[in-house]
Amino acid sequence: MAQVIIVTDSTSDIPLEIREELGIVMVPLKVHFGNDTFQDSVDISSDVFYDKLKQSEELPTTSQPSPVDFMDVYKELCDQPDTSVISIHLSSALSGTYQSAMLAKSLLENQSKVTLVDSKTTCYGLGLLVVAAAEAAKAGNSVEDILSLVTKLRKETRIYFILDTLEYLYKGGRIGKASAMFGSLLNIKPILTVDDGGEVDSVDKIRGHKKAIGRIVELLKEEFGDQSINLCIGHSVASDSAEEMYHLINRNFKVNEHKYTHLGPVIGTHVGPGALAVFVTPVT
Numbered sequence: 001m002a003q004v005i006i007v008t009d010s011t012s013d014i015p016l017e018i019r020e021e022l023g024i025v026m027v028p029l030k031v032h033f034g035n036d037t038f039q040d041s042v043d044i045s046s047d048v049f050y051d052k053l054k055q056s057e058e059l060p061t062t063s064q065p066s067p068v069d070f071m072d073v074y075k076e077l078c079d080q081p082d083t084s085v086i087s088i089h090l091s092s093a094l095s096g097t098y099q100s101a102m103l104a105k106s107l108l109e110n111q112s113k114v115t116l117v118d119s120k121t122t123c124y125g126l127g128l129l130v131v132a133a134a135e136a137a138k139a140g141n142s143v144e145d146i147l148s149l150v151t152k153l154r155k156e157t158r159i160y161f162i163l164d165t166l167e168y169l170y171k172g173g174r175i176g177k178a179s180a181m182f183g184s185l186l187n188i189k190p191i192l193t194v195d196d197g198g199e200v201d202s203v204d205k206i207r208g209h210k211k212a213i214g215r216i217v218e219l220l221k222e223e224f225g226d227q228s229i230n231l232c233i234g235h236s237v238a239s240d241s242a243e244e245m246y247h248l249i250n251r252n253f254k255v256n257e258h259k260y261t262h263l264g265p266v267i268g269t270h271v272g273p274g275a276l277a278v279f280v281t282p283v284t
Helices: 016-022 046-055 067-078 097-106 123-138 143-156 167-171 177-185 209-224 239-252 265-271
Strands: 003-009 025-027 030-033 036-039 061-063 083-089 114-118 158-162 188-194 200-207 229-235 255-262 276-282
Touching: 003 067, 003 123, 016 123, 025 067, 030 265, 046 265, 061 265, 067 083, 067 097, 083 097, 083 123, 083 143, 097 114, 114 143, 123 143, 123 229, 123 255, 123 276, 143 276, 158 209, 188 209, 200 209, 209 239, 209 276, 229 239, 239 255, 239 276
Parallel strands: 003 025, 003 083, 083 114, 229 255
Antiparallel strands: 030 036, 030 061, 158 188, 158 276, 188 200, 229 276
16 A cells, blocks of 8 residues: 655654654754754653753754665665655745755655645744644555645644843854843843744844733734634743643634644754744645
């Protein structure tokens, strides 16, 4: 019987138990603290990562999987009879991960068995596409039907991030020292999103944590009105804030299902601890 296997990368932030249940294959990115290299979500957990991040004077760096990393996975899967692969990855505007996967595919003998998807998103925005694809594959859907589902879901999904600190944007060279200093003094909480092109975009800057969460609810109301929604909240060691956000959203929407996930090490390098993210799709 023909089967479709879903491959993704570690920035999808899909919990291990879900990956195992749905047979999702994950290729990790890498995180570098000085001379120490860790495979994201393999040999460094989110909790350990954020502990090291707080203690590190220098911002860690990250790197994409190599084409060889992808080739090893694709070859093993494609050697299985009657098997096709859909490989869904972090936005190509944010990382070279998708390009590595493309190069790996180009070197395969049976390239037609692998279909690549640039998700044009990140974190559980990517994760929910991957999970939906894996559920559809498990139900016996074709490659074409799964790809159609992923395209539809990406268009319907809304993503918002609240950063608790500007320190890591400054360390990463994304804002200047003066902006970071004054933003911190004024308790500014940037709200970010991922646009249709897969780029991170600024939505608003709000003073105070509670007001920032309230602003997220306003943005979701503009998008979804009275629709029922499915909700995932991601956080970087901020479980209390994630709960607070859930309860506020739940008071304002009919939440069909909700889950929590950790923002993993690669994303955490850029947003720092205390960040929150909401990933919302309409119930259709």
